[in-house]
Amino acid sequence: MIRHATPKLAAYAGLSAAGLLAALVVARPELVALTAPFLLALAAGLVLATPPRFDVDVTLDRQRVLEGDIVTTRVALTASGPVDRLDLYVRLPPGVELEQGDNPMALRLRSGEQRELEFDVRAARWGGHVLGPTYLRARDPLGLLVWERTQPIRPELRAYPREDVLRRVLRPAETQVLSGNEVARAKGEGIEFADIRPWAPGDSLRRVNWRASARHSALRSELWVNEAHPERNTDVILFVDSFAEARLDGRSTLDLAVRATAALADSYVGRRDRVGLIGFGGILRWLVPGTGIVQLYRIVDALLDTQIVLSYYWREIDVIPRRTLPPNALVIALSPLLDARSVGALLDLRARGIDLAVIDVSPVPFTRRPADGLDAIAHDVWTLRRGALRHRLQRAGVAVAEWQVSTPLQAVLEEVRSFRRYARHARV
């Protein structure tokens, strides 16, 4: 612990010395009487001041919570000597707020006393939060000396984003070879009826369509069998643009993008699809596609570390490993379309023939349009240029929908879905 003398110690020592000296010079015993209380306080304070001896431990009742959940923080104090006044403060990182209880607080510990303090914090924002360090300041009974210590215990709290429940997600243009919930365009073994064709050696008799065979038997005596679309899984890559964000009043486009990504990952994993992740920004990170609940946890854990990091490095899509972008995968990009590098990467993906859909997490609600003047015109021009950018992507055959903060994600997905259903394929 680091010991400091308070200004009071110096003041009392100075007053005592000056008073006694002045008393001897002017020969007035009253001055001694004025000085004596300060001298007494000084002596008593220094004698009573013993270095505080105590241990501190900070724990959380849960390490993993959902965004908005409340967690109880416990501070365990064990004193091996008396501590007359202890100021204690557990630093809370941005995104974690004090919900109930006291932090900081001042208390007294007797020798040998064990105390457990509790206060509730709320994970106001998703992400990996590290609480602490814990700052401790002890004082002697008369406040002449101060001991300060910083406790390096830093419990970690991982707050997962609250995700929307999606009834329907985007269907990739192509399916993969493993079984899943998506009806493939190809014909094979499955439940969904596709067509009928003449019987061929090797076809099971169970697949014979007797009604069609009877109808055709008048012309040619042959059997007809049913064909079906097989149910296959798909590969979906979630592309989160973390180059730039728009932030207002503690909310940002990145928050929306992360929540939407978590919701999409949950829905696709539930359909037994393989889901991968690309965090494209100042820090590039990726997860190769996988399936199952473990992959969902991997994705959400990776999302927690997503943050905006300033970088001047011009990244291209080449830096992403090939395994992360498997053939016939649907890439769903969540981007505010604020950074030219991510827009360039999206166009590059489309140029390579990758099935791409873009959800434009609109930064417009996170800005305040000036009332008038050049700033207002600039804001309007910027909004128009954003529209032109979306149009440019659409002309390249990319399904783009603007997502305003007030719109449910499902509605935006439906907009993208209808575009993909009715738009013609573009040659790029």
Added chain:
Amino acid sequence: MITGLAALAALAAADTYAVTAAGRFASVSLGLATASIVLLVLGLLLRLPSTIPWALLAAAAGYLVGIQGRDTVDGWAAVIGVALLLAAELASWSIDHDKRIRSERALVVRRAATLAVLAAVALFVNFMLLAAAAVTAAAGTVVAAVGVAAAVTAVAIVLRLVRT
């Protein structure tokens, strides 16, 4: 707020006595008393602990100016000394207080009790010293100084023994 007002009250009481007991230097005493109050108010408002000793020095100087010319020892000096200590302690308490830090009630009670005990002991020591020094003012100063040292040492030893 309460401790700050109490500090002001203690200092004002000491200053009032100094001004009312002053003889021909009453105006000087009044000026110093006013300066001490102003300094303390500034220190409390601006949360500047460095102004407290200057406020006390001004008050003590005002008192000293007021009793100049007396042949006898002023017994009220014992109370004035304790009032100055109380003013200093309460002002420090007020400046130290941070409303963001919630203090346990027991902590506040203990601090108030410590202050009360300190004031009582200081008052007792002062009375004893002034009684011993009241033979004559000139010789009594040395006696009082030695007495202060002895009393403070005795109290310190007792506290040390209690603490261990």
